[in-house]
Structure formats: C-alpha cells, structure tokens
Amino acid sequence: MFSPTDMPSPSSIFSAYASMTASIMLVRSMANEIIPQPIRAYLFNTFRYLIKPRSPTLTLIIEESTGIARNQVYDAAETYLSTRVSPDNERLKISKTPKEKKLTIRLEKGEKLADCFNGVCFKWRFICSESEKNNPNDHNNISIRSEKRYFELSFPTKQKEMVLDSYLPFILDKAKDMKDEERVLKMHTLNTSYCYSGVKWDSINLEHPSTFDTLAMEPELKNAVIEDLNRFVKRKDYYKRVGRAWKRGYLLYGPPGTGKSSLIAAMANYLKFDIYDLQLGNIVRDSDLRKLLLATANRSILVIEDIDCTVDLPERRHGDHGRKQADLQLTLSGLLNFIDGLWSSCGDERIIIFTTNHKERLDPALLRPGRMDMHIHMSYCSYQGFKLLASNYLEISSDHHLFGEIEGLIEDIQITPAQVAEELMKNEDAEATLEGFVKLLKRKKMEGDVCENFSPDKAEPTHQQSKRRKVGCKQKRGVGNSKNNSGTTQRRTRRIRRGCSL
Numbered sequence: 192m193f194s195p196t197d198m199p200s201p202s203s204i205f206s207a208y209a210s211m212t213a214s215i216m217l218v219r220s221m222a223n224e225i226i227p228q229p230i231r232a233y234l235f236n237t238f239r240y241l242i243k244p245r246s247p248t249l250t251l252i253i254e255e256s257t258g259i260a261r262n263q264v265y266d267a268a269e270t271y272l273s274t275r276v277s278p279d280n281e282r283l284k285i286s287k288t289p290k291e292k293k294l295t296i297r298l299e300k301g302e303k304l305a306d307c308f309n310g311v312c313f314k315w316r317f318i319c320s321e322s323e324k325n326n327p328n329d330h331n332n333i334s335i336r337s338e339k340r341y342f343e344l345s346f347p348t349k350q351k352e353m354v355l356d357s358y359l360p361f362i363l364d365k366a367k368d369m370k371d372e373e374r375v376l377k378m379h380t381l382n383t384s385y386c387y388s389g390v391k392w393d394s395i396n397l398e399h400p401s402t403f404d405t406l407a408m409e410p411e412l413k414n415a416v417i418e419d420l421n422r423f424v425k426r427k428d429y430y431k432r433v434g435r436a437w438k439r440g441y442l443l444y445g446p447p448g449t450g451k452s453s454l455i456a457a458m459a460n461y462l463k464f465d466i467y468d469l470q471l472g473n474i475v476r477d478s479d480l481r482k483l484l485l486a487t488a489n490r491s492i493l494v495i496e497d498i499d500c501t502v503d504l505p506e507r508r509h510g511d512h513g514r515k516q517a518d519l520q521l522t523l524s525g526l527l528n529f530i531d532g533l534w535s536s537c538g539d540e541r542i543i544i545f546t547t548n549h550k551e552r553l554d555p556a557l558l559r560p561g562r563m564d565m566h567i568h569m570s571y572c573s574y575q576g577f578k579l580l581a582s583n584y585l586e587i588s589s590d591h592h593l594f595g596e597i598e599g600l601i602e603d604i605q606i607t608p609a610q611v612a613e614e615l616m617k618n619e620d621a622e623a624t625l626e627g628f629v630k631l632l633k634r635k636k637m638e639g640d641v642c643e644n645f646s647p648d649k650a651e652p653t654h655q656q657s658k659r660r661k662v663g664c665k666q667k668r669g670v671g672n673s674k675n676n677s678g679t680t681q682r683r684t685r686r687i688r689r690g691c692s693l
C-alpha cells in the first residue's frame with residue numbers, strides 16, 4: 192500500500208522530466224555531430240517504416256507511356272479489360288477502325304470494374320487526368336493541355352508476388368492472343384516503280400480464305416505440317432540454346448493446281464504471319480535483294496514461288512532487259528548466301544518457302560540437307576481430298592450414294608484439287624454436280640487423258656503415285672498448265688492474291 196507520503200512530489204516529477212529532456216537533447220546533439228546526415232535520414236525512415244501501420248491494399252499505377260515508349264502493360268490491360276466489362280459499368284467507349292474486324296470496347300474515364308484471378312479479386316479503375324502547362328516556346332503564353340491516362344489496379348498487398356508473377360503475365364499473354372486474332376494479315380509484294388531508289392515492298396491486306404480445314408491434303412501430311420509449325424513457334428529458347436537462327440524453311444513441290452499457294456496462305460492464316468512475296472524476276476541488283484530481305488518483319492513468311500523458273504536469272508535478264516551479263520549478279524548461290532547468312536542473322540520467327548512444279552530441276556544446292564527443313568509434296572487429289580472438298584463446296588457428308596463410284600475412279604486418274612474444286616462449283620445442286628463429276632472422271636479414264644504436264648517426283652513417290660504408276664498412267668501434257676519462265680511469277684502472284692482485297 193502506498194501512503195500519500197510515498198507519492199513523488201510535483202517538484203521531483205518536474206526535475207526528473209527536466210533531466211530526461213536534457214539527456215535527450217544531449218544525445219541528439221551528440222548524434223547530430225557523430226552520425227552523418229544521410230545515415231541519420233536512413234535510420235529515421237527505417238524507424239518510421241517499422242512503426243507505421245501497414246495498408247492491407249496495394250495499388251499499382253499502370254501509365255499509358257513510360258516516357259519514351261508505350262507501356263505494354265497498359266496496352267495489354269486496355270485490351271484485356273475490354274472483355275471484362277460488366278452490367279455495372281455505366282459508360283463505355285465503342286469504336287471500330289476500317290482495319291478492325293470487330294467493335295472495340297474501352298472503359299470511359301473513371302469507370303471501375305472487378306476481375307477475379309486464382310481466387311483473388313482485383314479492382315481496376317481507368318483514370319484520365321488533364322493538366323495545363325505553359326508552353327516555353329510560345330511568347331503569347333498560350334498553355335498546352337495534356338492528358339495523362341492510366342489504370343489503377345488494387346488488390347490485397349500480400350498478393351503482390353502473385354500479381355507480378357502470374358496475373359500481369361497472364362494479361363500480357365491474353366492480350367497478345369486477342370491482338371493476333373484481330374490482326375489483319377498483310378501480303379507484301381514488290382513495287383518496281385521506284386526507278387532510282389530500287390524496289391520496295393508494298394502491302395495489301397491478305398484475306399485469302401485458305402485454312403488447313405479447307406485444304407485437301409493427305410491427312411498425315413497435313414498433321415505433320417501443323418505439328419511442325421506448332422513446334423517451330425514454341426521453340427524460341429531451344430533455337431537460342433542450340434545456337435541456330437529461329438528460322439524454318441519449307442520446299443513445296445507438285446503439279447500446278449495442287450494447292451501450294453493455298454498451303455502458304457493456310458500457314459499464314461494459322462500462324463498469323465504476314466507474307467512477303469519475293470518475285471526475283473523484278474530484282475536487278477544484289478543490293479536490292481539485301482535491302483528487301485532486311486526490310487522484312489519478324490513473324491513473317493518469305494515466299495519465292497517457282498524457284499526453278501526464277502533462279503536462272505542472268506539469261507532471262509539478258510533477254511528481257513538487254514543488260515550485259517557482267518552486270519547481273521543474282522544467282523541461286525547468291526540468293527542462298529543471303530538466306531543462310533545475312534537474312535538468318537537478323538530477325539526472329541521467320542519462315543521461308545520455295546515452291547516449284549519441278550523438284551527434279553532444282554539446283555542440288557537448294558536441296559542439300561539442312562537448307563530446307565521440310566520438303567512437302569502436294570499431289571493429285573485423293574479420295575480423302577475429294578471428300579473434304581465435297582464437304583466444303585457442297586456440304587455433303589461421305590455417305591452419299593455416288594461416293595463409292597467416285598472412290599473407285601479417282602484413285603486411278605490424276606486430277607488436281609483445283610480441277611475438282613472447279614467441277615464442284617459448277618452447280619448448286621449437289622446431286623447434279625456429283626453426277627457431272629462422275630461423268631468427268633469416267634471420260635478422263637476412258638480417254639486416257641488422265642495425266643498432266645508433270646513428271647511426278649521420282650525421289651519420294653507417295654503411296655498414291657506408286658499406285659498410279661502401277662496402273663500404267665501415261666504422262667501427258669495438261670492443257671492450260673504449261674508454263675514459261677517470263678510470265679510465271681506474275682501468274683503465281685495473281686493466284687495467291689486471289690481473295691486479297693486491294
């Protein structure tokens with residue numbers, strides 16, 4: 192028990208306080224003298240941080256621009272959030288440019304929305320703040336109005352790692368997929384009207400409807416091509432690890448009208464890669480070729496059609512333009528050197544495709560192992576191919592009563608998918624069309640006019656070709672399919688352009 196006499200007197204409390212204050216002042220002035228200012232500031236901030244109560248919510252600011260370049264996280268968030276609008280949103284922006292396929296939805300200033308990922312709820316808010324600054328270059332003191340746009344992303348602080356490691360990368364990937372989906376592919380062709388500065392690429396929208404679903408090809412070969420493309424686009428790290436350029440080369444060969452150009456368009460549509468159609472016949476100088484190859488973008492397909500006709504450049508040039516042979520430098524080896532060296536060492540995710548109707552005429556340099564990664568034989572229409580075309584063109588399934596007869600006939604003759612497609616388009620009535628088609632097949636078989644102006648590749652006969660050889664098919668010249676060197680490239684370009692909007 193304390194008696195009133197045990198209580199400290201006010202005067203003793205005051206003197207204790209005074210001596211404590213004096214001690215603190217002494218310590219502080221000693222600390223100020225002994226500890227340098229930056230260290231003092233650091234200790235002070237740390238102490239303040241430790242005693243400050245922690246906020247349970249963290250807010251990230253995602254600005255439109257990083258000062259120099261656009262902020263990819265902002266662009267991705269804008270694209271991603273357009274798929275997350277809810278009935279609670281009161282104001283949204285809608286737009287569509289001529290190049291866009293669909294309407295675009297964006298949040299209006301101040302709009303909020305909620306999103307859930309991995310069981311965590313996120314709050315998004317779009318903010319647009321305007322400010323006015325004096326223009327130092329303007330003597331009339333007219334101020335410049337600037338707008339700053341950003342997203343605020345709020346979430347529980349303890350989820351910070353998850354947001355940085357999973358949520359934001361997920362948004363970046365998702366937005367990339369959406370952009371790819373929306374992207375309008377381009378077809379770049381050479382513009383030769385630049386007389387003095389050489390040739391340049393001109394681009395048009397590539398709206399070729401060919402896809403792997405519409406392409407009549409042997410199913411195993413089609414799957415092999417799709418798998419090869421899938422493997423290629425996934426293997427960035429692999430190519431880096433083994434020290435190879437991230438490139439892939441395909442040689443497509445086969446008779447005219449078997450779908451080589453259609454396969455190129457299907458590949459471009461599948462990968463969402465632009466096409467560069469390199470018509471070698473229009474290139475005069477080595478330097479032009481170098482410039483053109485360097486001007487191609489990543490994620491693109493460089494196409495050289497009818498390589499057997501276009502690589503014999505010196506002779507053709509001499510005839511066409513009256514140039515001296517000595518001036519002409521474009522040769523197959525020159526081209527291959529460019530492709531192996533210069534083109535390979537810059538850029539990523541590139542595909543190069545050569546096409547030919549005559550593989551056997553190609554320079555062995557082009558065929559040597561490692562140059563073209565995959566040789567794809569586009570052959571005459573098989574029964575499988577016919578069924579796919581019939582389902583595409585006539586929307587009929589394989590249980591039609593004429594299919595049995597067609598199967599028996601088509602395997603014995605050489606008819607290109609292009610011819611089949613043309614036949615199937617003649618009449619809207621499926622029954623009448625198929626009857627007409629059977630008649631055509633019978634006529635072709637009877638007349639023996641079953642082979643086209645094409646010597647099938649001897650090195651790699653397909654199952655179907657071996658079968659055809661066994662039935663003693665004579666190689667005849669196909670009407671309308673003969674080619675000459677000069678007109679070939681333009682014709683190819685027209686073919687692949689078919690279906691492109693200008």
Ligand SMILES: Nc1ncnc2c1ncn2[C@@H]1O[C@H](COP(=O)(O)OP(=O)(O)OP(=O)(O)O)[C@@H](O)[C@H]1O
Pocket residue numbers: 405406407408445446447448449450451452453454548569607608609610612683686687689
């Ligand atoms: N395999 C196929 N599957 C579906 N349609 C095809 C196929 N092959 C050809 N066609 C049709 O025929 C048209 C011409 O075919 P394409 O231009 O792809 O043939 P190509 O092999 O490139 O011929 P060329 O050697 O003359 O360049 C195509 O637009 C398409 O309609």
Ligand SMILES: [Mg+2]
Pocket residue numbers: 451452453496546683686
């Ligand atoms: Mg073609």
